[in-house]
Amino acid sequence: MTRALIIGATSAIAEATARGLARRGAALYLVGRNAQRVAAIAADLRTRGASQVEQEAMDVNDFAAHEAMLDRAMRAAGGLDIVLIAHGTLSDQQACEESVQLTMHELSTNALSVVALCTRIAPRLSAQGGGTLAVISSVAADRGRRSNYVYGSAKALVSAYLSGLRQRLSPAGVQVLTIKPGFVDTPMTAAFAKGPLWASPQRIAAGILSAIDKRRDVVYLPGFWRPVMWIIRMIPERIFKRVAL
Amino acid sequence: MQRGPPRIVSSWGNVARGEHHVYGFRSRFEDFPDIPGESTILPFGNGRSYGDSCLNVGGALLETRFLDRFIRFDADQGILGCEAGVQLADILRVVVPAGWLPCVLPGTQYVTVGGAIANDVHGKNHHRAGTFGCHVTRFELLRPDGERMSCSAQETPDWFAATIGGLGLTGLVTWAEMRLRRVAGPWLDVESIRCADLHELLELSMESAKDFEYTVAWVDCLAQGRRLGRGIVQRANHAGSGATGRRPAAGAGFAVPFAPPVSVVNSATLRLCNAGHYHRRARRTRTVEHYQRFFFPLDGIRHWNRLYGPRGFHQYQCLIPGESAAESVRRLLGAIAAAGEGSLLAVLKCFGDRASPGLLSFPRSGITLALDFPNRGAALAALFERLDAIVAQSGGRLYPAKDARMPGRLFRAGYPRLEEFLRFTHPRCSSSFWRRVMARA
Ligand SMILES: Cc1cc2nc3c(=O)[nH]c(=O)nc-3n(C[C@H](O)[C@H](O)[C@H](O)COP(=O)(O)OP(=O)(O)OC[C@H]3O[C@@H](n4cnc5c(N)ncnc54)[C@H](O)[C@@H]3O)c2cc1C
Ligand SMILES: NC(=O)c1ccc[n+]([C@@H]2O[C@H](COP(=O)([O-])OP(=O)(O)OC[C@H]3O[C@@H](n4cnc5c(N)ncnc54)[C@H](OP(=O)(O)O)[C@@H]3O)[C@@H](O)[C@H]2O)c1
Numbered sequence: 186m187t188r189a190l191i192i193g194a195t196s197a198i199a200e201a202t203a204r205g206l207a208r209r210g211a212a213l214y215l216v217g218r219n220a221q222r223v224a225a226i227a228a229d230l231r232t233r234g235a236s237q238v239e240q241e242a243m244d245v246n247d248f249a250a251h252e253a254m255l256d257r258a259m260r261a262a263g264g265l266d267i268v269l270i271a272h273g274t275l276s277d278q279q280a281c282e283e284s285v286q287l288t289m290h291e292l293s294t295n296a297l298s299v300v301a302l303c304t305r306i307a308p309r310l311s312a313q314g315g316g317t318l319a320v321i322s323s324v325a326a327d328r329g330r331r332s333n334y335v336y337g338s339a340k341a342l343v344s345a346y347l348s349g350l351r352q353r354l355s356p357a358g359v360q361v362l363t364i365k366p367g368f369v370d371t372p373m374t375a376a377f378a379k380g381p382l383w384a385s386p387q388r389i390a391a392g393i394l395s396a397i398d399k400r401r402d403v404v405y406l407p408g409f410w411r412p413v414m415w416i417i418r419m420i421p422e423r424i425f426k427r428v429a430l
Numbered sequence: 431m432q433r434g435p436p437r438i439v440s441s442w443g444n445v446a447r448g449e450h451h452v453y454g455f456r457s458r459f460e461d462f463p464d465i466p467g468e469s470t471i472l473p474f475g476n477g478r479s480y481g482d483s484c485l486n487v488g489g490a491l492l493e494t495r496f497l498d499r500f501i502r503f504d505a506d507q508g509i510l511g512c513e514a515g516v517q518l519a520d521i522l523r524v525v526v527p528a529g530w531l532p533c534v535l536p537g538t539q540y541v542t543v544g545g546a547i548a549n550d551v552h553g554k555n556h557h558r559a560g561t562f563g564c565h566v567t568r569f570e571l572l573r574p575d576g577e578r579m580s581c582s583a584q585e586t587p588d589w590f591a592a593t594i595g596g597l598g599l600t601g602l603v604t605w606a607e608m609r610l611r612r613v614a615g616p617w618l619d620v621e622s623i624r625c626a627d628l629h630e631l632l633e634l635s636m637e638s639a640k641d642f643e644y645t646v647a648w649v650d651c652l653a654q655g656r657r658l659g660r661g662i663v664q665r666a667n668h669a670g671s672g673a674t675g676r677r678p679a680a681g682a683g684f685a686v687p688f689a690p691p692v693s694v695v696n697s698a699t700l701r702l703c704n705a706g707h708y709h710r711r712a713r714r715t716r717t718v719e720h721y722q723r724f725f726f727p728l729d730g731i732r733h734w735n736r737l738y739g740p741r742g743f744h745q746y747q748c749l750i751p752g753e754s755a756a757e758s759v760r761r762l763l764g765a766i767a768a769a770g771e772g773s774l775l776a777v778l779k780c781f782g783d784r785a786s787p788g789l790l791s792f793p794r795s796g797i798t799l800a801l802d803f804p805n806r807g808a809a810l811a812a813l814f815e816r817l818d819a820i821v822a823q824s825g826g827r828l829y830p831a832k833d834a835r836m837p838g839r840l841f842r843a844g845y846p847r848l849e850e851f852l853r854f855t856h857p858r859c860s861s862s863f864w865r866r867v868m869a870r871a
Contacts, residue, residue: 372454
């Protein structure tokens with residue numbers, strides 16, 4: 186039986202992933218900031234086949250709460266096979282440009298909280314002698330763009346951090362998975378016109394589970410984003426600065 | 431929730447479409463979205479309605495795709511509670527292995543609970559089970575002004591009756607609770623019997639209602655003269671626990687990837703298919719079928735609606751009540767056969783007399799006939815007018831879930847409890863269908 190901790194459990198992508206784990210009969214520990222919604226998701230996952238679901242409410246920016254939360258999650262199922270970190274906020278770029286405070290807050294939610302969590306998760310998985318740490322970054326991490334560089338740079342920090350952590354934990358048999366989704370059709374983006382580049386949270390979730398099963402290091406979801414982002418990374422800065430993206 | 435640019439949404443028949451502001455709704459605890467003062471909004475399930483009753487062109491739609499959590503499943507009592515965006519397909523995946531089945535299943539499992547309530551859908555067991563709404567025990571209604579109401583037949587009989595079959599016009603159903611029925615397993619004993627004409631087909635359909643939980647008939651709508659109304663009656667009961675048969679292939683099956691430039695359904699292909707289908711089997715066959723195949727034969731091909739090409743197709747589903755129903759059905763089939771229109775999917779069912787719970791529910795005792803027609807513009811419109819006249823004369827009605835064109839007159843004449851219903855609609859809720867049929871022209 187798989188034991189998984191999901192942080193940011195109310196995220197559409199995380200919920201779809203949790204349903205996949207529930208169908209496999211996994212034991213789940215859910216963490217999100219809205220207790221009522223996390224409890225509703227827990228009840229749903231039980232109905233869908235999860236063998237055990239526990240939950241707690243926590244704001245990821247409350248760094249002091251991380252340690253105790255991780256202790257409870259480890260204890261609930263006697264260890265952890267998968268930790269998925271999924272929380273994030275699609276920062277309002279323009280508002281960030283006008284507010285240092287907001288920019289720092291966005292960096293905290295999307296980058297620092299993840300670093301704080303991973304710092305505490307790493308020794309636990311290491312001591313266990315295995316497990317998977319899967320973190321949702323974004324294709325936006327691959328290059329800072331004018332339309333969302335606060336969000337993008339936060340995700341870039343996460344990606345670089347995970348790359349180093351992977352080197353460190355790999356000898357201990359711990360998989361560190363960096364997940365880079367492209368455009369995902371979630372409630373947050375309901376209002377946007379959807380083109381062929383958009384993927385459903387179900388499709389992203391299936392990709393996450395398969396990457397965990399295959400012990401991959403970095404996945405772009407869907408896969409076509411890998412060559413697309415390669416091209417975008419290759420554009421010289423002197424040209425890139427004139428492109429509106 | 432921010433408001434983005436409008437986007438094009440169309441329904442299953444691809445004849446009705448248009449721009450909508452689309453709002454998301456992610457959990458039953460959320461507040462009704464703030465919409466601009468002049469706009470109206472309509473809940474949207476999975477868009478499996480054929481016409482414009484699930485659209486609100488120029489206004490807003492409230493998507494329930496992410497309102498899809500199970501709330502509780504009592505596997506001892508057979509009670510299921512879930513959010514309104516849960517699809518019947520998801521429910522089946524959870525309840526069938528535990529020995530339960532929803533009491534009423536329409537011809538596709540890709541409908542949401544909210545959509546099934548708002549159209550008070552029916553299945554092949556209408557003569558026993560009545561409509562979907564007969565088995566709904568409770569639901570919550572969220573009105574656009576923010577009011578939340580817990581509705582049941584006991585506490586709020588008026589709101590309950592208005593919202594079941596209420597076409598999304600009373601507000602958003604956020605969650606619902608329903609009773610399930612026991613089944614020994616996923617298998618059914620199915621019998622198919624060929625009938626040479628309408629008389630034989632109707633006789634057998636009526637007679638089968640006594641001993642069979644499910645009955646439905648397929649009619650060769652191109653057969654004329656002596657053969658008018660020939661077809662195949664299918665009748666079935668749930669098999670005992672020992673039964674087994676061929677399992678449907680796992681996975682998503684075949685999908686139609688895009689709409690061909692013209693409809694591949696036309697009078698030549700139809701004639702071939704219908705004659706072929708009629709003669710394919712022995713006069714009488716008995717099989718054990720998996721419930722997926724029996725209830726949802728079309729779900730095996732995803733996006734089959736695209737086969738009708740970019741102009742789409744109409745479904746015409748009417749109900750004829752009373753003693754003289756058989757005669758009216760004969761006239762309808764005569765008019766269709768004479769016009770040479772119609773399709774593979776001409777389905778006839780005798781409804782039972784279990785009362786539907788909704789003020790605007792479509793089913794009532796009588797005969798219902800449903801046919802798909804490729805959209806051929808004016809020629810088809812003329813045929814529809816002839817059919818409308820027969821339906822109106824017989825005191826019948828058309829099914830809003832399948833409609834993109836019925837005249838307002840026919841709607842208002844067909845639904846005598848309309849005046850009562852109007853007391854419960856919310857001024858901020860509207861649909862393309864509603865504006866069309868309520869316009870006093
Ligand atoms: C292949 C096929 C076979 C079918 N067979 C049958 C059949 O055998 N019997 C039958 O009765 N019908 C049948 N139908 C029609 C279908 O069952 C109905 O149109 C059904 O209502 C579609 O559900 P939906 O979730 O797609 O809702 P939509 O089509 O998106 O919406 C339908 C209506 O429900 C309202 N609505 C949706 N969600 C909510 C909510 N949460 N709260 C309030 N209102 C809501 C909408 O406003 C709209 O008025 C069939 C359709 C297809 C495509
Ligand atoms: N959607 C996309 O197009 C896309 C593309 C690439 C990457 N991503 C990434 O994918 C991940 C999942 O996002 P999603 O698409 O599933 O969007 P989502 O549904 O909006 O999920 C974001 C989640 O983060 C949670 N969260 C935000 N701030 C938090 C805080 N301070 N403490 C605790 N939880 C907090 C939110 O909780 P509440 O529910 O309580 O608000 C929400 O559950 C995110 O990391 C996102 O950056 C998304």
